[in-house]
Structures are given as structure tokens and as C-alpha cells.
Amino acid sequence: MRNALSVASECVPLIKTGGLADVVGALPTALSGAGWALKTLIPGYPAVMAAMEGAKEIWTTDDLMGAPARVLAKEVAGLDLLVLDAPAHFDRPGAIYLGDDGNDHPDNPERFAALAFAAAAIATEGAGGWSPEVLHLHDWQAALTPWYLRTMGGTAGTLLTIHNVAFHGLAPASRLNALRLPSEGFNRDGFEFWGQINMLKAGIVAADKISTVSPTYARELTTPDFGMGLDGVLKGRRNDLSGILNGIDTAAWDPATDPLLDSHFKTPRGKAKAKAALETEFDLPQSDGPLCIVVSRLTEQKGLDLLLDALPALLDRGGRLALLGTGDRNLENAWLEAAANHPHVSAKIGYDEALSHRMFAGADAVLVPSRFEPCGLTQMFGLRYGAVPVVAMTGGLADTVIPANAAGLKAGVATGLQVFPVTTDALAHALVRLCNLYRMPEEWGQIQKNAMKQGVGWRASAAAYAALYDEIAPA
């Protein structure tokens, strides 16, 4: 087995705000079957430190972006974890990126620069007698690593995976020294971005290879509509950029054995029971239309404002909607209001992993109308649990759902519905189609069956990552 270090700001089951954590938590098992042993370096937030009792100290420093720090090693939940214990940066209550006022912590650049710096140091000096051949860096929080590695003279190969190009990690130019970045890198070919330091751009220009989490998003990223100002830079690295589709953890998400469900199911009869339980839990009346769910962060990206406007198309045809989500205050309130106004809409504001499992188990359909979606995981949970995905035709959503159009239905391969363009009208149209298909038992049954059979695991993508690691590892 060869050694790699995966570096990220979140990792399931210890700390999660979104799909990044699912993916980072799943990679080590996925890659171990492909010849690579992964350790995972994450920050020592309070929730993470709570799991580190008895851990071994493998690296220390007096000054990591202005504060003492050490790295602890321990196996937790089957993961080989390295944790950056730096209390000045990470020992804070509440959300991991945000302060009490709901804004980003002003020192987020330094906090995650510390993570990147520690990763580069581990790769260069080794820690506890171990060093990686490859550094797998996730998003802007780990993206400065290649710059530090260069300064230290490290030789590990670097792969930057972009999970969401919307988050750049911006810092004013005055923080160059505090971030220990070389001033010669502060230009258009380096990490300068309209007069600021852009940490994601730093990784894009300096990593050996760049990947993102679906083939379609890899193409979209090089266009002005999706590149969020980094499309030009990404285009410049087109030959080193690839799209590798995320998988889901098919052991945790298995309708036949899911420990978070009361009664497991593999059959439509099991689904009916789970559906009845979900109706009770969300206080939704019975009807002859599909029971739809949304499990999502409530942000502009996810297009749930469009869904609010398109709702009549669903409700007029007996459809119902149960939503679980948290995020933007205005969207939370808008959904609570919709639930108050329509008996067939029910919304729970909050984050609840176990409830999300019960929702996929009981739903007829999961709605994912994202404006952009690098990969998306909930449509894959839907596939696996026979909750037919209705998705925007973008990013990983386009790559994981076989549309129930005339051709897809005729060939008997359809696994969901696609919406294009991502507008209220097109979404309303898709909801009408959903309701119609739901009333055609033969076609509906076929779609559900296809969905549950579709491969959503890691095997192919693990092999693709391993091939990239092989390419960038020093000879």
C-alpha cells in the first residue's frame, strides 16, 4: 500500500456541514481497495477533540500562524485521523466557519492556512515516522498547501479537489505575511485575485493536478456562467483538470440494513410502511399524489426559492412536500410560511441525520432543483432508497440521473426526471410530469426499480483517484 494524506475542514462522522464531509469520510475506505492507504488531517474543533482522548502526539510547533499547535494521531470510526490541535484557531463554540453574528470568522484565512501549513510540514518532515507520497487537498481550506510545500522543499505530489468553486477563501493583501505567503506569488499568475489573496486560486495554479466532483461540473467550471471568476484560470489548467464523480457510502445508506430506520426494506411493501410513518412524522394528510422530499442546505445554490414558486403544480395534482433544511434565514421563513399556508407542505428547520434517512426511506421522490451542483449526494440517496430524483440538469445531477424522457422510458432505463433550464416554469413542468408518471404504475415501478439498481458506490471513482495519485506521486 502507498501512503497519502487527505486534508480537509470536515469529515464524517466527526464534523459535517455538507457533502464535503461525506466524501472525505468515505475516501479512505474507497481508496484502500485501490492500493492507497489514506490518513485524514482535519482541524481540532471541540467536537473533534472530544474524540481524541488517548491520541498520540506526532508533531508540534510553537508558532503556527501565531499560535502553538500540535498534531494528534488516532484511529476513530475506522479512519486513520490526524488532528491539528491548535486551540487559538479551532477551540471555539458553535458553527465551524461562522461566529455568533452569523458571519465568517474574520481569521478564517489564518485558521485554514494553519491546516495547510501543517499538512505541508507533515509531508516534508514526516510525523510519527510516517510521511505521505501524495497530498489530497479539498477546497480552499487546504489549497495553500502546495505553496508551503514548495517553500519547504517537499516533494509529495499534490491533488486539489474542488467541491464548490463558489467558496474562494479571500483575504486582503495586507495579510500576506500573516499567511506566510511569498510576495512574488501575489500576481495574476499566482494567488492574486482582483487585489486580494484568493486561497482557492493559489491551489488551482500550484497543485500538480486538479479534480472536481463530476465530469459535467469539470466542463462547467471553465465557463463564465459557473466558474465564479476562476473559469479563466481553470481553463489555463484544462489539461490537468478532471471530473471524478462522488459515490455515497453504500453501507451507511442501505435500505435493507440502515440502522437509522425502524423497519428496513428492500421491497415496495417496505416503502409503503416507511411512507406512512413519514406522513405521520410530518403531519401530512393522505392523498393520491407523490410524497416528495427536500433535504438540503437552504442557500441560493439549491434553487429552493424556484421550488416555492413552482409548488402549485405539485399541490394541484395531489402531491405533497416534506422539507428538512437549514441555512439562509429568509428561505427558512419562506418555507415555514409555505407550510403554514398549505396543508400538503410541511417543513422542519434544522439539521437531523437520522430524520434524513427516514425521509429517503419513505419518499416517492426527492427534489433537487439546484442552480449549480458540483456533484450532489441527496439525488444518490434518493436513487438507492427508491425516492425518484427530480433534478436540475447541471453538474453531478446531470451525471447521475437517467431522464424519464421518451427515449429513457422506451429503453426502460430511466431513473429520474431532469429539469432544464433551471426556471420556475421548467420545474413546474417537471412536477406535472412527476405526478403523471406516478399515476402510471407500470412506468413508475420500472423507474423506481431502475433507480434502486443504479450503481452509486465508490468503486469506479476510487480507481480514477488512485490513477491520479499514481501519476503525481514522486517516482
Ligand code: ADP
Ligand atoms: P452540499 O454539500 O452542497 O450541501 P450535497 O448534496 O453534496 O450538498 O451534500 C449534502 C449532505 O448534507 C447530504 O449528506 C445531505 O443529506 C446532508 N444534509 C443537508 N442538509 C441536511 C439537514 N438539514 N439534515 C440532515 N442532513 C442534511
Ligand code: GLC
Ligand atoms: C459541495 C457541493 C456538492 C458536492 C459536495 C461533495 O458541497 O456543493 O455538490 O456533492 O461538495 O463533493
